Amino acid sequence: MARRDTSEPEQVSSSRSSTKHRNQVLAQQQKEFLAKYIHSNGPQDFPVRDPLDFSNWTEEQLRKYRELYLNPSQIITPDVKTLQGYMLEGSELGESSESYAKNELSSGTNMYEYRNRDDLRHAVEDHFNNQLTVKESDVIMGFIYRVKNEDKKFKMYFDRRN
Structure with missing residues (x-):
């Protein structure tokens, strides 16, 4: 009777355990790769900019603010x-x-x-901090009105009988 070689099942079991370990390592590396390169485009990946820091505003944004709010009687x-x-x-x-x-x-x-640009930034910041008076009730009412009338469009109907 021939003797069975018992070393072969040990190699199979050791190769299974090494494959399992390798798969776990690869899964962890894949998870790190995805977190670093694929999913790193969300808002939490970048520091949140302070909206009241006017030094970060572009010149176009400052000019738009100037046109809308620092312009009495709409004369530029x-x-x-x-x-x-x-x-x-x-x-x-x-x-x-x-x-x-x-x-x-x-x-x-x-x-x-x-x-x-610095003069413009200073004027915008000064206007926003010192001269802009906002009532909370006005803001809430404006928001509610806008939400309610979001999908409605102005329509003019003509009398077609003539």
Whole structure:
């Protein structure tokens, strides 16, 4: 009678345990890879920006705020980013004009004229913190009205009998 080789089942069982261990290690590595490269695009992966930190606002956002809130009677005063501002910015030709001299005299008093981004940022921040009065009831009522009338559109009906 031939003797059975008992070392073969041990190799099979050891290969099964090593395969199981390898699969566990690979599963852990795959989980780490997915967490690092695939699923790292959510809002919790980046630090939350403070909405009241106006130094992080882009120039476009500051200008939009200026147009909406710092603009009495809806008249936009020209600033450095206009065509005239670009033309006069680099030359001394504009410094000899009457309007330049008048603006220089009143530059400290008029909050609606800006020379650069920092002045605009400072004016927006000052307006938001000191001059903007908001009532909680007005905000809540505006929100409720907007939610209720979200899908409704203004429709004008004409009398088609004529």
